[in-house]
Amino acid sequence: MRAAPPPLAGGTSGAEALRPLLDTVLDALHDGARARGGPLPPGGPEAVAARVAALGAVLPEHGTDPHEALRTLVHAVAEGAADPAHPLCAAHLHTPPLALAVAADLAASALNPSMDSWDQAPAASALEAEVTAALAAEVYPAAGRPDALVTTGGTESNQLALLLARERHGRVRTVVGANAHHSFHRAAWLLGLPEPVTVPTPDGTLDPAALAGALKGLDGPVLVAATAGTTDEGLIDPIPALADVCAAHGAELHVDAAYGGPVLFSRTHRHLLDGLDRARTVTVDLHKLGWQPAAAGLLAVRDAADLNVLGHTADYLNADDDTEAGLPDLLGRSLRTTRRPDVLKTAVTLRALGRAGLGALVDACMERAQDLADLVEKSPGLQLRARPTLTTVLFRPVTAAEPTDGATVAEPTDGATSAEPTDGATSTDEDLAAIRRTLLAEGHAVLGRAGADGRLWLKATLLNPHATPGDLARLITLVEGSTHR
Amino acid sequence: MRAAPPPLAGGTSGAEALRPLLDTVLDALHDGARARGGPLPPGGPEAVAARVAALGAVLPEHGTDPHEALRTLVHAVAEGAADPAHPLCAAHLHTPPLALAVAADLAASALNPSMDSWDQAPAASALEAEVTAALAAEVYPAAGRPDALVTTGGTESNQLALLLARERHGRVRTVVGANAHHSFHRAAWLLGLPEPVTVPTPDGTLDPAALAGALKGLDGPVLVAATAGTTDEGLIDPIPALADVCAAHGAELHVDAAYGGPVLFSRTHRHLLDGLDRARTVTVDLHKLGWQPAAAGLLAVRDAADLNVLGHTADYLNADDDTEAGLPDLLGRSLRTTRRPDVLKTAVTLRALGRAGLGALVDACMERAQDLADLVEKSPGLQLRARPTLTTVLFRPVTAAEPTDGATVAEPTDGATSAEPTDGATSTDEDLAAIRRTLLAEGHAVLGRAGADGRLWLKATLLNPHATPGDLARLITLVEGSTHR
Numbered sequence: 016m017r018a019a020p021p022p023l024a025g026g027t028s029g030a031e032a033l034r035p036l037l038d039t040v041l042d043a044l045h046d047g048a049r050a051r052g053g054p055l056p057p058g059g060p061e062a063v064a065a066r067v068a069a070l071g072a073v074l075p076e077h078g079t080d081p082h083e084a085l086r087t088l089v090h091a092v093a094e095g096a097a098d099p100a101h102p103l104c105a106a107h108l109h110t111p112p113l114a115l116a117v118a119a120d121l122a123a124s125a126l127n128p129s130m131d132s133w134d135q136a137p138a139a140s141a142l143e144a145e146v147t148a149a150l151a152a153e154v155y156p157a158a159g160r161p162d163a164l165v166t167t168g169g170t171e172s173n174q175l176a177l178l179l180a181r182e183r184h185g186r187v188r189t190v191v192g193a194n195a196h197h198s199f200h201r202a203a204w205l206l207g208l209p210e211p212v213t214v215p216t217p218d219g220t221l222d223p224a225a226l227a228g229a230l231k232g233l234d235g236p237v238l239v240a241a242t243a244g245t246t247d248e249g250l251i252d253p254i255p256a257l258a259d260v261c262a263a264h265g266a267e268l269h270v271d272a273a274y275g276g277p278v279l280f281s282r283t284h285r286h287l288l289d290g291l292d293r294a295r296t297v298t299v300d301l302h303k304l305g306w307q308p309a310a311a312g313l314l315a316v317r318d319a320a321d322l323n324v325l326g327h328t329a330d331y332l333n334a335d336d337d338t339e340a341g342l343p344d345l346l347g348r349s350l351r352t353t354r355r356p357d358v359l360k361t362a363v364t365l366r367a368l369g370r371a372g373l374g375a376l377v378d379a380c381m382e383r384a385q386d387l388a389d390l391v392e393k394s395p396g397l398q399l400r401a402r403p404t405l406t407t408v409l410f411r412p413v414t415a416a417e418p419t420d421g422a423t424v425a426e427p428t429d430g431a432t433s434a435e436p437t438d439g440a441t442s443t444d445e446d447l448a449a450i451r452r453t454l455l456a457e458g459h460a461v462l463g464r465a466g467a468d469g470r471l472w473l474k475a476t477l478l479n480p481h482a483t484p485g486d487l488a489r490l491i492t493l494v495e496g497s498t499h500r
Numbered sequence: 501m502r503a504a505p506p507p508l509a510g511g512t513s514g515a516e517a518l519r520p521l522l523d524t525v526l527d528a529l530h531d532g533a534r535a536r537g538g539p540l541p542p543g544g545p546e547a548v549a550a551r552v553a554a555l556g557a558v559l560p561e562h563g564t565d566p567h568e569a570l571r572t573l574v575h576a577v578a579e580g581a582a583d584p585a586h587p588l589c590a591a592h593l594h595t596p597p598l599a600l601a602v603a604a605d606l607a608a609s610a611l612n613p614s615m616d617s618w619d620q621a622p623a624a625s626a627l628e629a630e631v632t633a634a635l636a637a638e639v640y641p642a643a644g645r646p647d648a649l650v651t652t653g654g655t656e657s658n659q660l661a662l663l664l665a666r667e668r669h670g671r672v673r674t675v676v677g678a679n680a681h682h683s684f685h686r687a688a689w690l691l692g693l694p695e696p697v698t699v700p701t702p703d704g705t706l707d708p709a710a711l712a713g714a715l716k717g718l719d720g721p722v723l724v725a726a727t728a729g730t731t732d733e734g735l736i737d738p739i740p741a742l743a744d745v746c747a748a749h750g751a752e753l754h755v756d757a758a759y760g761g762p763v764l765f766s767r768t769h770r771h772l773l774d775g776l777d778r779a780r781t782v783t784v785d786l787h788k789l790g791w792q793p794a795a796a797g798l799l800a801v802r803d804a805a806d807l808n809v810l811g812h813t814a815d816y817l818n819a820d821d822d823t824e825a826g827l828p829d830l831l832g833r834s835l836r837t838t839r840r841p842d843v844l845k846t847a848v849t850l851r852a853l854g855r856a857g858l859g860a861l862v863d864a865c866m867e868r869a870q871d872l873a874d875l876v877e878k879s880p881g882l883q884l885r886a887r888p889t890l891t892t893v894l895f896r897p898v899t900a901a902e903p904t905d906g907a908t909v910a911e912p913t914d915g916a917t918s919a920e921p922t923d924g925a926t927s928t929d930e931d932l933a934a935i936r937r938t939l940l941a942e943g944h945a946v947l948g949r950a951g952a953d954g955r956l957w958l959k960a961t962l963l964n965p966h967a968t969p970g971d972l973a974r975l976i977t978l979v980e981g982s983t984h985r
Binding site for chain 1: 966
């Protein structure tokens with residue numbers, strides 16, 4: 016006799032099938048986090064890989080059972096996580112998700128709507144339309160018909176922005192600052208467009224005069240990509256002035272606000288994004304300052320008509336007669352076909368917290384960044400790169416070996432053509448990179464790195480609204496301890 | 501005094517924060533499914549959109565609370581779902597996910613590893629490496645160094661296959677059957693490649709002689725894309741013969757096995773995929789015949805070296821000195837940057853069920869398709885297109901009005917250039933499209949549609965291993981009832 020198939024997550028009995036399995040998952044998450052004990056597992060890549068390899072066959076001929084598999088693998092991944100909910104895990108734009116958003120995401124998995132046709136996602140597609148309209152209106156409060164697409168993140172949003180420009184203009188040239196995200200270079204390559212022109216950004220932001228100089232030398236259609244929240248330093252390009260330069264040169268403006276965009280929710284800080292709505296397209300990620308589990312990307316467009324070029328027909332999904340009969344045509348809402356309803360967790364978060372609640376979380380992280388900058392300034396052994404604009408703090412030990420000759424490991428931002436001074440800061444940079452790796456290997460802290468002013472800096476990206484000044488003091492102590500060894 | 505931020509999903513206290521929220525979600529999933537009562541909500545798109553709009557502001561100034569938001573929105577999406585776990589929801593390659601895979605997916609959201617750098621995903625990235633190696637070896641059992649990338653689905657996998665071919669050869673021409681997925685046309689457009697040459701497939705599969713004829717007329721590099729599991733009919737192109745034709749003409753072969761690939765797990769049916777490993781790249785989706793919630797796409801490559809062209813450096817993620825010091829370089833594993841660990845649910849499923857367990861699920865769905873074909877053949881009012889190869893069954897009422905003149909709504913597969921006979925089957929096709937829409941609008945069944953043999957057919961795609969012969973009989977009764985109205 017054949018065994019019954021394992022239970023499904025949907026239908027009227029799915030919830031009861033899920034309940035005991037979720038208990039196993041929650042226990043494994045808890046026990047795994049306890050076993051880890053810190054922000055990441057100690058031992059570095061080899062030790063972690065060895066522990067995963069020791070779990071046994073990935074694809075056995077005969078399975079174990081659901082509870083064993085969940086317990087074993089969830090425990091392993093939790094024990095071996097770099098957990099952004101730990102306040103000493105602060106390297107990247109790698110957010111600690113809110114429990115309510117994660118709980119909502121379970122429903123997306125259980126129901127498994129696919130957003131490429133109405134008859135796979137009736138209510139989910141209606142909800143997505145409402146949420147994208149509301150978020151587009153946050154970015155473009157004065158536009159007549161803004162819209163937004165849900166993406167897998169800033170990389171896809173930036174790629175879509177270039178694609179839309181290509182479809183408007185043909186072989187468009189992208190102009191970016193050296194401070195821009197690497198995804199612009201990759202998108203141009205993917206789309207068969209010319210390599211972007213990179214304008215040096217020695218001060219970390221795109222200078223309007225430098226942009227004007229670059230535009231002067233270019234013929235043909237141009238898309239300028241500015242950044243509101245740079246990956247390295249959390250800086251915001253001077254958007255109104257850049258928009259003026261673009262207007263004067265007949266160039267279009269895109270703003271990559273993957274990081275900074277959610278600052279719109281903060282009454283206190285939203286002025287930082289003045290002029291954002293002068294961009295034709297804007298990238299925003301809610302899996303950064305929006306506390307969503309990945310992915311929760313958006314590309315907002317000032318005019319929904321700009322999206323028409325993405326229209327695409329596949330008769331099994333959006334035959335003309337079905338569309339005429341009133342079935343919504345969703346295939347132009349993404350370059351993907353099957354598509355998870357990432358919008359559900361976002362919808363729950365917006366409704367539960369409101370603009371004010373999200374703004375308060377933004378404000379909390381902004382304050383933590385100022386707190387960390389204060390601590391660095393008070394530490395005689397540390398140098399602060401600058402007071403933070405968003406939630407990124409760059410600092411470095413000043414007690415490390417002073418500049419000597421030799422090959423530098425200071426890193427210009429990807430694609431940079433700037434001739435930033437490197438002034439031989441070799442061994443300091445090497446020491447600094449080693450400090451970061453040591454903290455990782457010992458499982459003590461996850462800090463990032465960034466090149467600025469020709470040197471390498473330690474980078475803390477503060478996205479955890481629960482972090483306390485005491486946590487930040489521990490971080491400082493750890494860095495100082497690593498420096499003096 | 502400022503309110504404490506809402507709890508996070510991670511850390512040692514995340515599990516306890518999640519528990520009550522998940523109870524709310526499970527209750528809402530259960531109640532929503534009960535309120536729906538059938539495979540999808542009645543009333544059609546307008547009624548569903550109106551119910552979603554009536555829920556109130558998407559982005560209020562002040563939020564409600566997490567439990568209210570979860571209860572309201574999860575209930576709405578569950579009540580308004582086209583639920584693939586319902587046996588009468590059988591239109592698309594839209595799988596009912598296994599409860600154990602959905603439970604595992606919760607851990608991915610809670611821990612939120614991002615797969616673009618080791619220091620955001622230490623154990624998750626190690627696990628992904630193991631799972632992709634194991635699955636690549638299923639596709640390429642005799643290859644020395646196969647590999648696989650995790651994607652958002654077949655659309656991205658096919659796009660990557662074209663991109664890899666472009667990077668090997670430059671301006672490569674894609675040759676597809678008229679039965680191929682629409683994503684090849686979209687990928688060529690995206691990548692700036694020539695529009696694919698489409699070979700007519702009047703019998704539903706790509707004929708080797710027809711392919712040879714098409715290749716004879718082409719100069720320059722060519723990538724042939726065959727299909728193992730067509731979207732319209734679930735057919736498998738004759739892969740060994742097509743591989744021979746490609747070899748004779750110096751063309752490369754890609755196989756889109758998004759649908760059929762997991763048949764490899766079935767001892768009974770895996771012979772259907774003989775020759776699959778002659779393809780240079782193979783697309784497989786585990787969110788179809790693998791019962792994973794979206795997304796669980798893969799692109800398998802025979803030789804891992806083919807992936808080197810995706811290598812990409814961004815110093816904040818994979819600086820050279822970090823890579824030299826032993827930190828894995830993950831950025832070339834995807835075109836995305838932030839990336840959810842979709843592999844975790846797959847790993848849990850493989851371990852829990854094993855190859856045999858997954859094969860049994862494949863076999864069950866294959867049997868259901870034969871059962872449905874039997875029922876159609878026994879129904880005097882219905883015509884069967886053909887005995888099913890995989891799990892797709894095409895059929896149509898023969899009692900509908902017979903062919904008359906006028907504009908046809910029969911649909912060639914997207915991009916088809918074939919001159920399939922349409923023989924004026926107008927009103928039958930219109931009736932058939934209307935039957936499908938009526939079943940949708942009444943909330944009674946979700947059936948698909950497909951053009952074949954110059955006519956429109958109802959399509960049932962059977963992916964639910966819990967479906968019974970009784971369920972299939974109800975489906976037949978519903979169609980017959982709609983026909984005779």
